Amino acid sequence: MTSNRGASLRSSSHSLTASCSSTNPGVPAPAAGHDWGMFGLKFLKAMARDPVSALPAECFERHDVMRRIAHRHVLFPSAPDTVRDVFRADGQLLNITPMQVRRFRPAIGDGMIAASGIPWQRQRDCGQALLTEAMSKMQEAQEIGAFAKELRAILSQPSDDVFATLKKACLTRFIDLLFQRGTKAIDTLPVEDFVTAVDAFIMPRQSLTLADIVPLPAQAAHRTHAFDSLIEIEGRRIGLTQRLEKKGVPVRDFVVSMLIGFYPTALALVWLAIVASTNAALHNRLHTEAQATNAEDIRPRSMPFTMASLREIMRLYPPFPFATREVLRNGVLGAHAVRRGTFVLLSPYLIHRHKRLWRNPEHFDPARFSGTQHDRNRYLPFGGGQRHCIGSALSMRVLLEGAHALFVDGLIPTPCPRPVRERGMFVLLPDQRIAWPGS
Template sequence: MSPYAQTGVLPPGPGEVDLELMRRSPLAFIDGLAREYGDVTRHQADGDTVYLLNRPELARHVLKDNGANYTKEETPDDRMLRPLLGNGLLTSNGEDWARQRRLTAPAFRPSSVRTFDGIVTESTSRMLERWRPAVESGTPLAVDHHLTALTLAILTRAILGTDIDGIGEGFGRAVDAVNRCIGHYVPDPDPDPADTALRQRGFRQARVFLDSVTRTLIASRRAGGASGGGAGSDGTLLDTMMSSDHLVSDADLRDQVLTIVMAGHETTAKSLTWTLYLLDRHPEEADKVREEVDRVLGGRPPTAADLADLPVCRRAVMEAMRLYPPVWLISRRAVGEDEIGGYRVEPGTLVCVSQWVLHRHPDYWDAPEVYRPDRFDGAALPSHLYLPFGGGDRICVGQHLAMLEAVLALAVLVQSVRLTLVPGFPVEPEALVTLRPRHGMQMIASAR
């Protein structure tokens, strides 16, 4: 008999929960669990036993130290993403995942992504040119959609070798439609079947559009003649995938390209959106960012060589990702028995770590609800306390590119404009696939 089976000790929790309430307000739900039941909680939801872990050492146990015992297969993450992304890097498991990771990792090494700095600054400058009429007239901008288009353009140029500037806003609308459907709980019986049907129709249309964009990227690269080199050398990541013995089918290529495009642009766009919002709400922090950018750059475009001299910009982004982590929940399913924090874990248990909760834990963060970028000035954080890119072996392969994008794009924006939230505009985090502003982010850009 397993030693874990002998203990029989289970975490505290509320038992069966109201699914509709949980899905309607997931952030309030997990906050309430942690507040009422502590750092390891247990509840029943939709036939699953669910543990929520709220301490960094427990997150490390599941994501890293005993990661082999925990899989993404048949988790909420998997069920939400697989219908759109297929069997890509985010959804695959085991050796299949390891093979895909080995293939993609070289394109995202720090030495490789530093070569993309010109793409980041040029793309951001092009976005500012498109903003010029709105800047001159004071017309509000849907900043979240513009940033989605920006990060999409950067990613496709840098990693896939294709310029799709001009369709980015349509891509952003398609991503919104996907989020509205796959991140939305529908109770049984459905109280509003017409609304559900509308969301599902929007998802199907968005999937067709996203498939079309993805297949166009692949066809364009094939037509242009892939170099066959590795990404970061003579070719792009798409060239590498197209020349690989392991990824030869159109279906495989489609899954990988759409996964990289979706995961790589959406999270960075949201990080930048929340950063700009928080800097507007905290003018003293915005002044620090502007002072650094003006002093270090003197009006010239930033490069990768400037990153070490832009720590204030970097901390502004890091603190935004602490308060509003683009990925707000990580879920795994236990393969075998285990013990976590003194509690028994049975096979099949759904084990979750929420960055939203962990990043606000009062035992680890001083004034956790306050935007205070200086908290990252030389701070030595416990392992797996700060998880904007996840943790363990499956930590986001694109984390270095994401930070380079966010810091350099922020510097370019700060050089040219001041962004102010439209007076009275409601800002509320919505926890769907990513943590997004529920109503978007309408801001007014004024010239500096």
């Protein structure tokens, strides 16, 4: 590759593939310091607005992944039929990439996110059984409102970082449900230490670099050992450890994989609070619906507008902006022939904001989810196919409880000195702390 060669990303049935050509003259050259990283948020936003975009030419001289792009070895699927085929082929024609394994294994070992094949299926089966038990427990009237009341009490105190508060509360809820503790974790366990351990893994990985893409040795990472005593004591108490060992499932890795859902759950709540803080009509409607709903009756049918708002939040701010897969053998995805070794980069962030898939995609509009079911191949906050998040139903119930607690008292986050924007490519975080006034 010579330095005067670039790449234009062309659209075919608005599925994006990478090809080598002259740099698109209609796209201005990136200024110094501009976020033109291959998977930067600005790049994904540009593709959502206009699928024909460009990458700086010098990228193609340095790394194998860039050579793959230049030779059409990368697919950015966005058309629903191509996304559908990606989901169908996952685990057969496609597999998780070494990049994805390297990013997660330091924290969760061979847990569900990093596992594949038979080990993954065993963990999924065990996870579905545990989540069925947890959902059954949530049906009990006294259990439905417990978290909302607990979180409401926590939110009555001022906080300079409401996301930190929500992370702690959501992890407490996940621990209570998984280990059947009866909402006591907040008083008897070092939940804050658990959150710190997960933050230590997630925060340094917010900037996706070429070191994450090309086959380099995994960087040293903080393993979430803080959970070990919890798993040992609580897992033995309820028989979970014995059940998992009998199935040949790694206990610690599995439990951390199950609990990690607290992070995107808290994140969706904080994004809803941020959007509502600048939209008085939205805030008032959420407040009115929460006030009209008893804590013991927090259900989708009793809070339809709040549920629609949560779904819309996860459209605009999907917790995980993209996922990677690698093609195992030559095949076809949608209208695209793909070769062995091709990277498939599936971005909910891009798809959820694609102008050909959504009307006014940058606009927050809960009405999109009022009484309608959207094509699962263009709305995928929990992924899809065989790796669809098995905890999605549980997460939505916890989200509804959390939203009730956030808005029932009519509190609004303290205004920030500048607009809050998203940052990061591992999970989609706000770029500044959000203060909470308390009651």
